[in-house]
Amino acid sequence: MIVNIVVLQNHLTLIERSFNIWHMRHKDENKNESIFNATIELINEQGLAEVSMSKIAKKAKVSASTIYVYFENKEDLLNKLFLNVKKKMSLEIFNNFDDSTPLQIAFETSLRKFIHFILTNKDYFLFIEQFQNSPLLHKISLEESIELFEPLYNSLFEKGKQQHVFKQVDTNLLVIFTFRPVIEFAKEHFNGNSELNQEKMNEIIRMSWDAIKA
Amino acid sequence: MIVNIVVLQNHLTLIERSFNIWHMRHKDENKNESIFNATIELINEQGLAEVSMSKIAKKAKVSASTIYVYFENKEDLLNKLFLNVKKKMSLEIFNNFDDSTPLQIAFETSLRKFIHFILTNKDYFLFIEQFQNSPLLHKISLEESIELFEPLYNSLFEKGKQQHVFKQVDTNLLVIFTFRPVIEFAKEHFNGNSELNQEKMNEIIRMSWDAIKA
Amino acid sequence: MIVNIVVLQNHLTLIERSFNIWHMRHKDENKNESIFNATIELINEQGLAEVSMSKIAKKAKVSASTIYVYFENKEDLLNKLFLNVKKKMSLEIFNNFDDSTPLQIAFETSLRKFIHFILTNKDYFLFIEQFQNSPLLHKISLEESIELFEPLYNSLFEKGKQQHVFKQVDTNLLVIFTFRPVIEFAKEHFNGNSELNQEKMNEIIRMSWDAIKA
Amino acid sequence: MIVNIVVLQNHLTLIERSFNIWHMRHKDENKNESIFNATIELINEQGLAEVSMSKIAKKAKVSASTIYVYFENKEDLLNKLFLNVKKKMSLEIFNNFDDSTPLQIAFETSLRKFIHFILTNKDYFLFIEQFQNSPLLHKISLEESIELFEPLYNSLFEKGKQQHVFKQVDTNLLVIFTFRPVIEFAKEHFNGNSELNQEKMNEIIRMSWDAIKA
């Protein structure tokens, strides 16, 4: 059910976008978006710690004070960006998510979609990784972002435990062993230390599966 | 063999210390330590991003300019602190490391020692975690820190692959599946979201083992 | 005579209002008022120095740019507000002012009405006090505001000097000794340091009278 | 007694100054003083509300950040300046203050010295007047500044009430009627509206005396 809601939101967003293109292009696109994009690019180039409002402004080609028309402050900007990106990610991962799929298939599909998102959205991925551990991340934003991934908890891991397909351990551990290793390897991939190719992907999925399966 | 080198380094450090005592160098080793300690405490209290030279100076009860007697700049201070802490960690983990121990025992012992270090050195652990992803970490320091853990690569994982005890995959993957999950869970433990108790420890070790074993 | 002029001004204002109602001018007198009220409240809560156009706008529930429909700029807004408040004060003090009243009675009546105004219009009083010393107060507004109190100069103090009831000193001194002490004490009253009760009121009136009487 | 303490502090200050001249002129006078002076000048030229740290810095010919070497923040700077100026004032007023002087003489002497201070220290006077009503004035500073004037309360007004030379009213009222009128007239003097000459001075002293005397 939650999945459907997410998909609906996606539709609405698409409709909104069309609306914008037809009726609102008179101004200059959505300035909101250009601030988001500038921020993401900047974080990717220089790291979260080096991001400043004036740098964002320069990159987005607006005055620094203009940012404060759209966001309360730096924290607010980053939190809203975080939720925005997380939503994009959850939409892509849970697109066509089917509750009746066999568990191992569902597990593998989700993980592959997750990896696909990472590899095709380097900027988003690295931003999330940097921001998730930052003190700038508001608790509320974190909770809201976790909610986006509830299908995973309920329709995958909890269900898997009930069916004794997965080990009877803290669900957090199942999540961690499913997603953390690949995240870590993706970082090494983007650092140029290793290559996350098709073969590695299969290995990782196999290893995560071995870790969590009963 | 590498293990012995590490131990030797430790000896050298002790010799250095004696040297200091005998020759009464003015540059005070205590001051160096107190700057390190102040930095660690500060990072633990406020986060890496909030650390400034003047805050460190205040906490270490020295003048900010005094720090520049001991370190080239902020980056140098943090890198040296990082290596210092990493060395402490490797010393504790590889203490009594025996090359002839059966692999599964060696695996479990190392992981338990690692977890023990984390739980009894919260400050060091969180500092490493924060700094390892920071752009302030120099490549040289990173490489040097990796060298400290070579026994793991050679005497544990490579060996295990040769003996077909572990999966025939990129050694990095073995390392990641061995250490990353517990690191991630320890973070949740320190955040107060979960509790890393004896039972959880056993579960994690079991899961990591399942992930990497052939 | 001057008194009558003041009353006439009042009438004019009423006529203006009727005019508005009949002809339904778009420029809404209510909005003007709500901007005034918001400003007064804000100054009372946070002090004159903390007042900004955007804060006024938020409190008055209008857009900041709307303020510029009614006032030239911030200075103009504050000056007009100042005159508005001063007028309210003079109207209350000179209400029923009678030229033929014996001087000591007129003196005491005026002073009591003044104190009554202060105590029942804390916001107005504190605004006047803050603004009167501010560099934002235009000279023209100041002169205009002084004119409102001419009955005091002519029908009270000058007359009293002529009749040798008051000391033969600079009229400004008579005004100062009449009004400044009570103003200062009222401030302490509102600060919570003293209480301006009936007894204190009598004492102050007595002291002011002793100061100025011949 | 309190008076003596104040005088002693004065001596110490003088000694310190000599010391500075002989041994410390190597730098550039007391930078602290130059920041104070710049602030006072600025407030006198543009008003308290217009004072900014950067303007002070420019006028004092230092970098804005240098001010933060000497003061915690803007509030701290202004509060310390306030106490500094108030101390100078109390030193001048209570210089040679003699407890055994007849009350009316003591009253008149104090008031004349006060007026003299105002007229010869326009900058200090106007700063005090502006700052005393500012929300930037810390309660602690206010209390500390009031303590400097305790001789007035104890050796003049309270004593005068005991001897039934003054009216049996709130001591604050005696203080207000003694000092407020002349302060107000001095403001008009500096504004160019009136002239506070010898004759006016005598009139004011007479009027204040009439107000408070039993």
Add this chain to the structure above:
DNA sequence: AATGAATGAGGGTTCATTCAT
């Protein structure tokens, strides 16, 4: 070795005001 003093550069944020709609 140790430090107080000094600073330019930059941080985040608010300001009064303008302009197109």
Add this chain to the structure above:
DNA sequence: TATGAATGAACCCTCATTCAT
């Protein structure tokens, strides 16, 4: 009339670092 959007200028303050002593 009313306003959302936009901005340059200014705000206070902290930063890492240097230098004279």
